[in-house]
Amino acid sequence: MKGPAWRRRGLLAASLGNLFFLYLPIAVLIVYSFNAAKLAMTWQGFSLQWYAALARDHALIVACQNSVLIALVSTGVATLLGVSAAIGLERLPWRLRAWLDGALLLPLVIPEIMMGVALLLFFVLIKLPLGLLTVTIGHAAFNLPVVMVIVRARLRKLDPQLEEAARDLGATPWQAFRRVTLPLLMPAIVGAALLAFTVSLDDFVVTFFTAGPGATTLPLKVYSMIKTGISPEINALSAMLVVASMGLVALSLAVQRRRIFTH
Numbered sequence: 001m002k003g004p005a006w007r008r009r010g011l012l013a014a015s016l017g018n019l020f021f022l023y024l025p026i027a028v029l030i031v032y033s034f035n036a037a038k039l040a041m042t043w044q045g046f047s048l049q050w051y052a053a054l055a056r057d058h059a060l061i062v063a064c065q066n067s068v069l070i071a072l073v074s075t076g077v078a079t080l081l082g083v084s085a086a087i088g089l090e091r092l093p094w095r096l097r098a099w100l101d102g103a104l105l106l107p108l109v110i111p112e113i114m115m116g117v118a119l120l121l122f123f124v125l126i127k128l129p130l131g132l133l134t135v136t137i138g139h140a141a142f143n144l145p146v147v148m149v150i151v152r153a154r155l156r157k158l159d160p161q162l163e164e165a166a167r168d169l170g171a172t173p174w175q176a177f178r179r180v181t182l183p184l185l186m187p188a189i190v191g192a193a194l195l196a197f198t199v200s201l202d203d204f205v206v207t208f209f210t211a212g213p214g215a216t217t218l219p220l221k222v223y224s225m226i227k228t229g230i231s232p233e234i235n236a237l238s239a240m241l242v243v244a245s246m247g248l249v250a251l252s253l254a255v256q257r258r259r260i261f262t263h
Helices: 002-032 049-056 056-089 094-104 112-125 134-156 159-167 173-202 207-209 218-226 231-257
Strands: none
Touching: 002 056, 002 231, 049 056, 049 231, 056 094, 056 134, 056 173, 056 218, 112 134, 112 173, 112 207, 134 173, 134 207, 159 173, 173 231, 207 218
C-alpha cells in the first residue's frame, strides 16, 4: 500500500507544480493590472485607473471592434464549412476520405508562421489588398479544421441507425438530418464555434502577416504597446484578454461535454 500511496502523492505534487508553473505568471499579470503605480512592476496600491484608461482609448476600442468582427465572421464561415466538411467526409469512401483528411487538416500541423507567410503570398498573388477581409479569410482557414475535428469526433459517436430509422418512417434525407442528426451534433457545433472564436480573438501570427491599414486587432495592439514599454495599461488589457479567452474555452468544453438524450 505504501508504494501506490507515494505514487499518488508524487503525481498530485507534479500536477500541482505544473499548474503553479502555468498559472502563476497569469495571476501576477492580473494582480498588477490593478496596480496604482505608473511603473508596471512597482506596487503602490489597488486602483482601477488602468481599466478606466482602456475605456477612454479610442484606438484600443477600434482594435477591439476589429477583433470581435473578425472573430464573429471567421467563426461563422469556419463553422458552416467545417460542419459540412465533417458530415461529407464521414459519408465518403475510406480511401478518398483519408486523402481529403490530410489536405483539410494540414493547417493544424504546419507552423503558424508558415501559414501566415503562405496566406500573405497568396493575397499578393491575387492582388487582394490587405485589410479586415484578408485577416478574416486567414482566420477562417485555420479555424475550419478545428471545427471539423470536433464535429467529426461527435459524429462518430452517433448511432447511424437513428437516421436510418427516421428514413424508414418516411422522413426525407433533409428531414432526418435536421430533426435527428443536427440536434445530436449541436453541442459539438456550439463548442467548436466557441473554440474557433477564442482562437481567432487571440491570434497574432497569421493576423500579423495578413493585416493591413485599419485592420489592427487586440493582439496587434498589445504588441505595439509593448514596444514603448510595459505599463499597467498593458497589464489591464492582457488580463481582460486572458479572462475572456479562458472563459470562452471553459464554456466550449462545458458545451461539448453536454449530452442530449432523445426518447
